[in-house]
Amino acid sequence: MSARRTTDPARIRAPRRLRAALLASAAAVGLLAALMPGSASGDVPPPAPGWTLQWSDDFNGPVNTLPSATNWQIDTGHNYPGGPANWGTGEIQNYTANPANLSLDGGGNLRITPLRDGAGNWTSGRIETRRADFKAPAGGTLAIEGRIQMPNVTGTQALGYWPAFWALGAPYRGNYWNWPGIGEFDVMENVNGINSVWGVLHCGVNPGGPCNETQGIGASRACPGATCQSAFHTYRFEWDRSVSPNVLRWYVDGQLYHSVDENRVGAEAWTNMTSHAGYFILLNVAMGGAFPDGVAGHATPVAGTVSGRPMLVDYVAVWTRGGGTDPGPGDPTALHLRSGGTLGPAQSPASTVTLASAGGANHDGAPSNPQVFTASGVNGAYTGGSTQFDLFVDAGTTVANGQQVRVSYDRTGDGSWERTETYHYFATDPVPGYEHYTQARGLKSQTGAHGTMTNGRVRVEVWNAIGNGPSTLGIGNQSRLTVPIG
Structure with missing residues (x-):
């Protein structure tokens, strides 16, 4: 979910990316939910051998209550104070703290629900972790994982839906104009109810640069088994500093479908996005904007877009493996x-x-x-x-x-x-x-x-x-x- 993705049609993710999904490998990631993809909710899985749980939220709590204020802060309105309009992406909804848009479902899930009122105005929900220090340890690996069911809507009724699970570099807080240099990891994005998950890296400068902004370096693929919209799937991102060159990896249900190493983007861009304090995690469902508009080939949402289809989040967890507690050379x-x-x-x-x-x-x-x-x-x-x-x-x-x-x-x-x-x-x-x-x-x-x-x-x-x-x-x-x- 780009912090400042352009609305210029010449620079958006083109529909060709729908045909560019990578073939999944049989890579083992070690940390997967023990439930089948379609089951409604489950606990954060226990750490696999060698991994340590650093932070998690299971979204347990009474129905229609807000997510934990200890873990999350709620974004509201159409932009950060002093930041780009429409969250920098052209999305049209107003984010609120209304439980109708953002709440626990009482069954162990977070529910983010876009709603359209009688005048045609859209509201939705967006949260971000209070912590902004999620970072791979020197010589080790960071994993960010969530078990999520995308809004269960497809076809014309889904035009404009843009659910996302992603992370932004900590220096973005309080600045809001230093994207994409501070880095962005899109663990899961989807638009318009298509049975596909996108994983994207944003870095460097905008437009162009080593990460081809504002498009970013991305790949997509269909969700394994059941569609992304009809069932829960596990989306995972890894930042691996235990190998040379360092590498970023994206998985869905344990299947690797995208990777980017530091040689691909160059030393300067890699250092800028990895040498700061770390990242914070975001969950949201936007409506409209550059990405869904570009894939649809016209402005979204449309008159036929249906209101009220939530994204459900069973858990979000952060693990680390290996490495030390001391920062690496040159790291703050x-x-x-x-x-x-x-x-x-x-x-x-x-x-x-x-x-x-x-x-x-x-x-x-x-x-x-x-x-x-x-x-x-x-x-x-x-x-x-x-x-x-x-x-x-x-x-x-x-x-x-x-x-x-x-x-x-x-x-x-x-x-x-x-x-x-x-x-x-x-x-x-x-x-x-x-x-x-x-x-x-x-x-x-x-x-x-x-x-x-x-x-x-x-x-x-x-x-x-x-x-x-x-x-x-x-x-x-x-x-x-x-x-x-x-």
Whole structure:
């Protein structure tokens, strides 16, 4: 599901791709649901030998309730704030948090349902994981898998339906104009009710570039056995750093149908899409846009498109195999803000800490009663990059609160902070719910310089710079810092 796929018919995925599906191989992937494709719901399968479950959601819960707020954030409207219109793809629906569009079905599935009202307006649902650090370990493999039934609609009634299960590079959050360089992995896409799954890589520059944007490097094939629309199938993506060259692979029901290695796209594009903190996962059903329009040969949806056919998602899971916990050469180091004031690997379950009220005073640039998080024993060379962060903050219903962050680097652990960065504060809205405070706010001030760290320390201080009420900071597996040390 391209973040910014053009609506120019000359650059969309052409219908010829329907005839270009790769023959499936008999590759074994090790992690498949134990159920037959058509059965309604099942548990996340246990890890196969050598694999470790990193994150999952089984979508268990009462009927007509929203998916877990700990695991997912809900996208609404026609675009990200300040991002491309119509989500960059030309799709026409309005995404909502209405359970009619987005909810659990009470039987272990997530249900995303496009609906058309009496005036012809479409609504639907789109969610993305709060975590944005899914990444293959150095020398290991990452697998992203979902068991999904596409909307059960075909023919004219399906024109405009565009279900997708995909992942975007973490730096897209808070920027929204750096696609496709940050990378996009489309684990499963489908349009217009065709019995076919598309797997696509987006990278490099737009238009053109090593990934042939805006089309991307993709392949498609029919779903094995039952059609994609009539039954559940397991869609899987792997990012393998255990082989040289590194390779990406796409599967449906355990059958490999697409792969791309780093030599195909070149070192620069590969590095840009793999050397950041990781990826976040998305699920949505769009209506209309460049892809379904291009395949249909005309604008979609049409008068005969039927409303109310949901995509059902049984589970989404992320596994890793092999490799180490240390970043590879040149990779930045990703650290999560954790309970106990530490920085390190993600913790589950998620938790929160309170940022004390600024009490009506102005603490812009000067930490006041901050929450402090520290990592010690940090080693590595400066990569030449910059600090990145994604802090989950919420001021509840408090008006005019502004959170602020300062990041400091002690390169030798001797107590001197050779590099300090203070970012402009982030003014949260008075509506309950997490917002993303990222480095896109820009630096307010900086002192010193980056350099090689030997048994060094990294410190993060977060506080309320302005306002009259407390705020909440999500920690554990939520707020993340990426330092340019590899």
